[in-house]
Amino acid sequence: MNPNAHAGDAAAPLPALGDGVRTVRGARMAEVTTFRLGGPCRALVDCPDAASLTRAVDALRSARIPILLVGGGSNLLVSDEGVDTVVVRHVTDAPAFRRDGEEIVAPAAAALDTLADYAVSEGLDGLLFASGIPGTVGGAVAGNAGAFGEDVAGRMVSVTVLDVDGRVREEDPSRFRFAYRHSEIPEQRAIVLETRFRLARGDPAALHAERDRILEMRASKHPDWRRRPTAGSFFRNIEPTSAAGRRQAAGWFLEQAGALHMREGGASVFDRHANIVVADGPDCTAADVDRLTRRMAEAVRAMFDLSLVPEVRRIGRFA
Numbered sequence: 001m002n003p004n005a006h007a008g009d010a011a012a013p014l015p016a017l018g019d020g021v022r023t024v025r026g027a028r029m030a031e032v033t034t035f036r037l038g039g040p041c042r043a044l045v046d047c048p049d050a051a052s053l054t055r056a057v058d059a060l061r062s063a064r065i066p067i068l069l070v071g072g073g074s075n076l077l078v079s080d081e082g083v084d085t086v087v088v089r090h091v092t093d094a095p096a097f098r099r100d101g102e103e104i105v106a107p108a109a110a111a112l113d114t115l116a117d118y119a120v121s122e123g124l125d126g127l128l129f130a131s132g133i134p135g136t137v138g139g140a141v142a143g144n145a146g147a148f149g150e151d152v153a154g155r156m157v158s159v160t161v162l163d164v165d166g167r168v169r170e171e172d173p174s175r176f177r178f179a180y181r182h183s184e185i186p187e188q189r190a191i192v193l194e195t196r197f198r199l200a201r202g203d204p205a206a207l208h209a210e211r212d213r214i215l216e217m218r219a220s221k222h223p224d225w226r227r228r229p230t231a232g233s234f235f236r237n238i239e240p241t242s243a244a245g246r247r248q249a250a251g252w253f254l255e256q257a258g259a260l261h262m263r264e265g266g267a268s269v270f271d272r273h274a275n276i277v278v279a280d281g282p283d284c285t286a287a288d289v290d291r292l293t294r295r296m297a298e299a300v301r302a303m304f305d306l307s308l309v310p311e312v313r314r315i316g317r318f319a
């Protein structure tokens, strides 16, 4: 590595990253996030399969170049300044799922919704809740994505990761302490390569009908992220206050606190869901979303003395 190069030196050369990788210099984070926001990164490295991802990450780590791993970019708010790192994106639109009895092994680069669709087409029940959730299997596992009281951890048998020491290991999920919208995968700097899910046989016609119902319901409640930039629910739901209690929707508190009509610059609260911010105003910036979401949290704190915790990960510097 050039001894004069440092992590933030955008012009510094990258090591050879191996076959199957596409590198884009001068890419912007707006191109890889569903919020369509965020400034430049040092380079974007696209790795569509586990082999190319492993080679590229090994080479970058050996050269001590910091990386930011992204899947579908559907849970990220990246600052307008961008990031100093190389962004490694692990996404494919041609995933090879493997069925093994009532289990499915899914590559991390697959879209989560494509996995949900595959399970239904195989007559397997257990991932219907994932229908319509954007992003990849890897991103869903890292953040334990879920809906309707279910989550991906509830169906996992094992997770194969590239660990921080460069070893590929099949791990028991307990190693990553899965909890509500949380796992220790990011802190352990593990990279998900594939995940084995245990499902159950179901009635194919009933599974198809239920998937259609969920997709219709989501379409009526959520903005279409392909047309209206968003990262879905911005804040986590509120932890129960007693063992018997249930998690309460952050959206309810936000609505009571008047969030539905809030706007900052080009960012506004979605008019059908007070916990969703859309960034479709002209010239919307990440700073607009940052200011708006801080105002939303402040309104809930003032009215209920409750601290909302973001579900969306902020990356980079914000004022």
Ligand SMILES: Cc1cc2nc3c(=O)[nH]c(=O)nc-3n(C[C@H](O)[C@H](O)[C@H](O)COP(=O)(O)OP(=O)(O)OC[C@H]3O[C@@H](n4cnc5c(N)ncnc54)[C@H](O)[C@@H]3O)c2cc1C
Residues within 6 Å of the ligand: 034, 068, 069, 070, 071, 072, 073, 074, 075, 076, 090, 108, 109, 133, 134, 135, 136, 137, 138, 139, 140, 141, 142, 143, 144, 145, 146, 147, 185, 186, 190, 191, 192, 193, 222, 223, 224, 225, 230, 231, 232, 233, 313
């Ligand atoms: C319209 C809309 C609706 C949504 N609805 C839901 C919902 O119902 N339930 C829900 O839980 N979420 C929901 N989300 C949020 C988001 O889709 C999920 O959190 C999703 O699982 C994120 O996956 P991703 O691939 O986009 O991750 P990214 O946003 O790319 O990354 C998120 C984190 O995961 C890490 N990561 C990504 N890939 C890997 C990998 N292979 N290995 C290790 N770490 C990795 C990243 O480093 C980052 O820390 C919604 C988002 C939108 C836009």
